[in-house]
Amino acid sequence: MPITQLNIRAVRNLSELSLSPSPGINIIHGPNGSGKSSVLEAIHMLGLCRSFRTNKLNHLIQTGETQCTVFAQVDAMGSGMSQPLGVERNLESDCRIRYAGNNIDITTLAELLPVQVINAETFMILEGSPAVRRQFLDWGSFHSNPEFIRLWRGFKRVLKQRNSLLKYGKIEQRIRAVWDQEFITYAEQLNTLRELYIEALKPEFDLILADLLEGVSIDLSFSPGWDKKRGLDQVLDDNFERDLRQGYTSAGPQRADLRLKVDGHTAAERLSRGQKKIVVSSLKLAQGVLFYKLNSRACIYLIDDLPSELDQQHSRLFCHYLEKTASQCFITSVDKEALTGYWSDQAELRFFNIQEGAFSTQ
Numbered sequence: 001m002p003i004t005q006l007n008i009r010a011v012r013n014l015s016e017l018s019l020s021p022s023p024g025i026n027i028i029h030g031p032n033g034s035g036k037s038s039v040l041e042a043i044h045m046l047g048l049c050r051s052f053r054t055n056k057l058n059h060l061i062q063t064g065e066t067q068c069t070v071f072a073q074v075d076a077m078g079s080g081m082s083q084p085l086g087v088e089r090n091l092e093s094d095c096r097i098r099y100a101g102n103n104i105d106i107t108t109l110a111e112l113l114p115v116q117v118i119n120a121e122t123f124m125i126l127e128g129s130p131a132v133r134r135q136f137l138d139w140g141s142f143h144s145n146p147e148f149i150r151l152w153r154g155f156k157r158v159l160k161q162r163n164s165l166l167k168y169g170k171i172e173q174r175i176r177a178v179w180d181q182e183f184i185t186y187a188e189q190l191n192t193l194r195e196l197y198i199e200a201l202k203p204e205f206d207l208i209l210a211d212l213l214e215g216v217s218i219d220l221s222f223s224p225g226w227d228k229k230r231g232l233d234q235v236l237d238d239n240f241e242r243d244l245r246q247g248y249t250s251a252g253p254q255r256a257d258l259r260l261k262v263d264g265h266t267a268a269e270r271l272s273r274g275q276k277k278i279v280v281s282s283l284k285l286a287q288g289v290l291f292y293k294l295n296s297r298a299c300i301y302l303i304d305d306l307p308s309e310l311d312q313q314h315s316r317l318f319c320h321y322l323e324k325t326a327s328q329c330f331i332t333s334v335d336k337e338a339l340t341g342y343w344s345d346q347a348e349l350r351f352f353n354i355q356e357g358a359f360s361t362q
């Protein structure tokens with residue numbers, strides 16, 4: 001699966017950077033502002049054609065440059081044979097992706113190189129809006145069922161159409177019935193895939209969490225976005241007058257959410273900062289374990305500043321599980337020492353010291 005060679009050009013302070021990563025654990029260490037997170041950002045761009053830190057390309061692309069490029073040799077299917085993959089973005093927002101000599105689109109890229117990020121933003125799974133949790137959920141649903149993307153796109157299209165009719169303010173009964181039927185068909189299929197994914201994820205999450213967070217039990221549940229007891233056709237009918245007044249559809253998969261509770265209380269309000277980090281990391285680890293089980297290949301983990309918020313014992317356990325996902329990991333830390341000693345003898349460890357955007361040889 002892993003990236004066997006990586007070349008980065010004009011990503012933030014990285015003018016030209018090449019590395020031959022380990023298929024296992026890669027630790028990128030160096031002082032503040034040296035370019036550690038930028039390396040992760042470049043790998044994220046390689047997998048998803050965008051940054052995980054900004055939507056503004058003039059921040060991602062090095063000042064004074066008009067485009068940035070990440071080029072890699074990747075063994076995406078774990079066959080032992082690497083193929084060239086290149087992603088290029090320019091200030092006009094064009095994205096060019098080449099794989100094995102062909103242009104490919106973003107969906108194909110996302111399938112090819114599944115990337116998981118754990119950074120300060122990951123806390124938003126607990127603290128952020130439902131949209132963040134839906135994104136988490138849909139990452140998994142996308143990677144566990146090839147039908148998901150077609151349903152998701154179809155649903156988005158129907159939702160947009162229904163909402164523009166609602167905004168228009170007048171809908172003939174006959175037209176409404178047609179759109180509602182299509183909405184319900186997509187919604188239910190999409191919902192089934194999400195439910196199946198959470199059912200499969202839950203045992204993996206519970207197992208990891210039981211080890212990582214002793215004495216605290218988290219109840220993870222899925223909320224589809226409408227009252228299932230009434231059925232979606234009834235809910236759409238019941239909400240119709242209100243939806244018409246508001247100009248949008250108030251119930252459906254676009255409102256789905258994940259609930260995380262501790263003794264009946266919202267986890268975001270109950271847990272300490274470190275405990276939250278353990279919970280969100282466990283969710284991400286569980287996704288990696290499940291991805292491996294379903295696809296017989298591993299994803300890539302980008303972990304920005306692993307030691308922050310975790311004590312030694314929890315860092316050790318976290319590293320243990322990370323190794324178990326069999327993933328290629330890129331981990332940043334200011335302090336090299338903070339990340340030694342947590343790995344098994346079998347772990348394929350490689351250290352990279354970065355200083356002012358370049359690797360130091362010492």
Ligand SMILES: Nc1ncnc2c1ncn2[C@@H]1O[C@H](COP(=O)(O)OP(=O)(O)OP(=O)(O)O)[C@@H](O)[C@H]1O
Nearest residue numbers: 012013031032033034035036037038059061062063
């Ligand atoms: N578009 C850009 N062009 C050039 N340099 C940039 C650009 N955006 C950010 N930088 C600079 O890149 C440097 C590296 O930033 P980065 O976030 O990768 O550092 P880091 O090693 O992760 O630091 P920390 O330990 O503080 O997290 C910083 O000095 C930053 O100011």
Ligand SMILES: [Mg+2]
Nearest residue numbers: 036037038304
């Ligand atoms: Mg950083």
